[in-house]
Amino acid sequence: MTRKAYNEQGIFNRLVQDTARRWAKTGLLTPEQAESVRQAFPTDFYEPHLFVKVALFLFTCFAVSGVSGVVFLFVSQGASGGSHSWEWRLLLGCMLCGVGTFVLLETLITSNHLYRSGVDNALLYCGLGYAGATLLSFYSLALPNFVDPEILLGRGVLWLYLLPLLVLVVLAAIRYADPVLGAVSFFLYLGIVVTLLLPSALGKALLPFGLMLACALAYQVVQWLTRRPDYLYYRTCVRTVKVLALACFYLAGNYLVVREVNALLLGLPNSVQISFAPLFYLFTVAIPLLYLYLGLRRADRIFLHTGLLALAFSLFTYRFYRSVLPPEWALTLGGAVLIVVAGWAMRYLRPARHGLTAEPADSPGLSILNLESVVMSHVAANTMQAPEPGFQFGGGSSGGGGAEGKY
Amino acid sequence: MTDKILASLRALHLISEEQAAGIATYEREKPFSLYYELRTLLSLGVTLLSTGLGLLIYQNIDTLGHGVIVGLIALVSAAGFGYAYRKRQPFTWQQNPNPSTGADYALLLGCLTLLTLLGYLQYQYNLFGTRYGLLVLLPTVVFFVCAYRFDHRGVLSMAITGLAAWVGVSIAPLSAFTQNDFAVPHLGAVALVLGLGLAAVGLVSEYQDRKKHFGYTYLLLGSNVALLAACTALLSGPYDQGFMPPVLAALLIIGLSAALVWYARRTHSYVFVLLGALYGYVAVTYLMFQVVELIPGLEGLLFFYFPLSTVGVVLLLLNLKKIVASHDEKGL
Numbered sequence: 202m203t204r205k206a207y208n209e210q211g212i213f214n215r216l217v218q219d220t221a222r223r224w225a226k227t228g229l230l231t232p233e234q235a236e237s238v239r240q241a242f243p244t245d246f247y248e249p250h251l252f253v254k255v256a257l258f259l260f261t262c263f264a265v266s267g268v269s270g271v272v273f274l275f276v277s278q279g280a281s282g283g284s285h286s287w288e289w290r291l292l293l294g295c296m297l298c299g300v301g302t303f304v305l306l307e308t309l310i311t312s313n314h315l316y317r318s319g320v321d322n323a324l325l326y327c328g329l330g331y332a333g334a335t336l337l338s339f340y341s342l343a344l345p346n347f348v349d350p351e352i353l354l355g356r357g358v359l360w361l362y363l364l365p366l367l368v369l370v371v372l373a374a375i376r377y378a379d380p381v382l383g384a385v386s387f388f389l390y391l392g393i394v395v396t397l398l399l400p401s402a403l404g405k406a407l408l409p410f411g412l413m414l415a416c417a418l419a420y421q422v423v424q425w426l427t428r429r430p431d432y433l434y435y436r437t438c439v440r441t442v443k444v445l446a447l448a449c450f451y452l453a454g455n456y457l458v459v460r461e462v463n464a465l466l467l468g469l470p471n472s473v474q475i476s477f478a479p480l481f482y483l484f485t486v487a488i489p490l491l492y493l494y495l496g497l498r499r500a501d502r503i504f505l506h507t508g509l510l511a512l513a514f515s516l517f518t519y520r521f522y523r524s525v526l527p528p529e530w531a532l533t534l535g536g537a538v539l540i541v542v543a544g545w546a547m548r549y550l551r552p553a554r555h556g557l558t559a560e561p562a563d564s565p566g567l568s569i570l571n572l573e574s575v576v577m578s579h580v581a582a583n584t585m586q587a588p589e590p591g592f593q594f595g596g597g598s599s600g601g602g603g604a605e606g607k608y
Numbered sequence: 609m610t611d612k613i614l615a616s617l618r619a620l621h622l623i624s625e626e627q628a629a630g631i632a633t634y635e636r637e638k639p640f641s642l643y644y645e646l647r648t649l650l651s652l653g654v655t656l657l658s659t660g661l662g663l664l665i666y667q668n669i670d671t672l673g674h675g676v677i678v679g680l681i682a683l684v685s686a687a688g689f690g691y692a693y694r695k696r697q698p699f700t701w702q703q704n705p706n707p708s709t710g711a712d713y714a715l716l717l718g719c720l721t722l723l724t725l726l727g728y729l730q731y732q733y734n735l736f737g738t739r740y741g742l743l744v745l746l747p748t749v750v751f752f753v754c755a756y757r758f759d760h761r762g763v764l765s766m767a768i769t770g771l772a773a774w775v776g777v778s779i780a781p782l783s784a785f786t787q788n789d790f791a792v793p794h795l796g797a798v799a800l801v802l803g804l805g806l807a808a809v810g811l812v813s814e815y816q817d818r819k820k821h822f823g824y825t826y827l828l829l830g831s832n833v834a835l836l837a838a839c840t841a842l843l844s845g846p847y848d849q850g851f852m853p854p855v856l857a858a859l860l861i862i863g864l865s866a867a868l869v870w871y872a873r874r875t876h877s878y879v880f881v882l883l884g885a886l887y888g889y890v891a892v893t894y895l896m897f898q899v900v901e902l903i904p905g906l907e908g909l910l911f912f913y914f915p916l917s918t919v920g921v922v923l924l925l926l927n928l929k930k931i932v933a934s935h936d937e938k939g940l
Contacts, residue, residue: 213612213616216609216613217613217616217617220610220613221617224631227634229627229630229631229634230623230627230631234622234623237622238617238622241620241622242616247926249925249928250878252878252879252882253878253882253925253928256882256885256886256921256925257922257925257926260918260921260922260925261918261922263914263918264915264918264919264921264922267914267915267918268915268919270911270914270915271911271912271915274911313926320922320926433609497640500640505645506645509645528663529660529663529664529667530660530664531660532656532657532659532660532663533656533657533660533661533664534660535653535656535660536652536653536654536655536656536657536658536659536660537653537657538653539649539650539652539653539656539657540650540653540654540657542649542653543646543647543649543650543653544650546642546646547646547650550642550646553639556639556640557639557640557642558639558640558641558642558643559641559642559643559646560639560641560643561641561643561644562641562643
């Protein structure tokens with residue numbers, strides 16, 4: 202059994218097909234070439250229409266809960282004569298359901314070539330849910346009297362609960378590379394950081410900085426993952442975590458979030474001015490602008506979109522505490538400004554400037570290649586059949602160094 | 609990643625060396641496209657501006673007067689229709705070969721503002737009095753004419769919605785008088801007939817090749833209206849009687865669902881097979897409960913019915929491509 206659940210070659214072939222289609226649309230490949238690429242890199246993944254995916258997901262969830270209802274019924278009825286308490290039965294039922302779901306998931310992936318087709322997503326999440334439930338019911342059995350999570354948080358040991366869950370989800374993410382699992386493990390990681398910081402007074406004071414640091418660290422880790430040769434397998438997962446890390450980095454330094462959470466933690470009825478307020482003003486203004494700058498500079502859509510959303514939230518933050526204009530005037534003026542700016546940018550960037558363009562990506566106008574001459578030379582090369590033994594193009598490693606905004 | 613793809617394409621001699629080098633240069637040097645971002649910002653700006661202006665007009669209605677607003681809306685509507693008329697194509701019974709996006713949006717804008725205008729006139733000046741039927745019928749007729757003349761499926765679905773509203777409006781008062789019953793049970797029957805009629809129009813337009821591409825809209829809206837009407841009869845309790853016995857409704861739903869699946873197989877359409885599966889499942893489940901209620905001692909059956917039936921639906925969906933007979937390029 203390999204470490205990855207889905208066929209890596211199939212995922213690569215899928216990317217090659219998509220890329221070839223894109224290049225053919227731009228005019229970098231002839232339609233015949235794109236067709237032969239499609240035949241040379243086949244994929245047998247079952248990828249239905251989005252509606253069908255959603256329906257499959259829902260019905261698989263229904264089916265799993267129906268079947269596990271029967272399982273739980275048998276478990277609770279079956280050994281009624283025994284001395285086992287209901288907690289043991291719950292544990293047994295969760296384990297049975299979890300194991301069954303994962304076995305089914307693996308069988309279906311190999312036999313039906315599923316790849317994020319709704320069925321496998323639903324089975325994966327249900328299976329993980331049962332695994333988590335198994336863990337929790339094990340805890341409630343192992344500890345003599347199950348303690349309230351809030352008390353555990355106060356004593357600073359809640360992370361002992363979260364850590365095994367994190368390990369579980371990360372292991373599943375390594376195998377299935379699911380973006381939702383990536384997001385869940387990122388939030389579990391943040392939760393562990395919070396539970397470590399919250400109990401002490403110093404930790405409470407440094408909570409925003411600690412979270413920002415944790416997000417920056419997580420971003421560095423996934424950025425480092427993009428240099429792995431099997432990055433393609435984890436691409437959506439890595440991108441999800443990147444977006445979340447950037448968003449949480451911004452939110453942890455946002456003035457509104459810090460001020461309101463501060464009031465919430467101290468149990469104040471109204472939020473009051475926080476210490477280091479100028480620093481958080483600076484974060485609120487500077488981080489979105491930094492994201493936008495980096496996004497445009499590095500042609501990175503993740504930074505660009507997060508930056509746009511963060512900028513909108515910064516404006517909201519400002520309006521939340523200072524009412525400058527009545528809302529209808531703010532809407533009218535803001536809309537007018539947006540129209541003018543977007544319209545100007547569309548006109549200004551019509552021939553590409555500064556590496557930016559308002560043309561749609563991969564429009565044929567952007568192609569710099571004179572296809573006809575290339576095809577002629579290709580025909581010539583084929584008729585000569587010149588062997589190229591030492592052809593090494595980039596050594597086959599992914600030297601992207603980050604998302605290049607290739608959608 | 610580009611390098612890896614190019615290397616594997618080169619390894620199979622699918623592209624020449626110059627082409628690979630050219631593509632690599634293109635990928636390295638191509639500008640960063642802000643097409644969708646700028647377009648999103650623009651439409652966001654339009655939305656904000658129109659909301660803000662709407663609020664401003666609403667707040668200053670005393671100083672502006674209603675006449676100005678009516679005039680403004682009428683102007684916008686006329687401009688939309690005028691632009692669509694200026695860009696019109698000759699009428700055919702086929703799909704318009706070269707549609708213009710601008711004209712399509714202008715027509716949609718004209719139709720939507722026409723609705724606003726009529727509603728405003730009725731609310732402010734009581735233009736139609738209590739003849740609500742006329743109020744609904746007038747835009748419906750305009751929409752049908754526009755949909756066929758300018759070949760616009762969005763306007764067609766607005767027209768069909770208007771037709772349904774007109775039928776509802778003109779039937780409801782009648783039944784309130786004749787039966788002295790405000791629950792209007794036979795509104796459901798009318799909806800069923802209307803839905804079946806719309807579906808029939810869709811089928812006819814496909815067979816007669818009269819605006820064949822409108823068939824999808826007619827069938828989708830018609831089958832949904834008919835099936836929803838049948839479902840209300842199915843779910844009506846023992847106290848408020850539906851327009852037909854629930855068991856009959858369930859059988860009708862199963863029949864209609866089968867027809868939808870048959871149609872989906874013929875036209876390779878995913879939407880209709882899904883609709884058929886969904887409604888059919890509801891009806892079969894209802895019948896199942898009836899059977900269990902009738903025959904005592906079968907309650908245990910339900911424990912197996914739900915897991916087995918959902919597994920069945922999943923299997924059906926997994927093999928959908930074979931059922932719809934694989935036309936993956938056609939999408940919906």
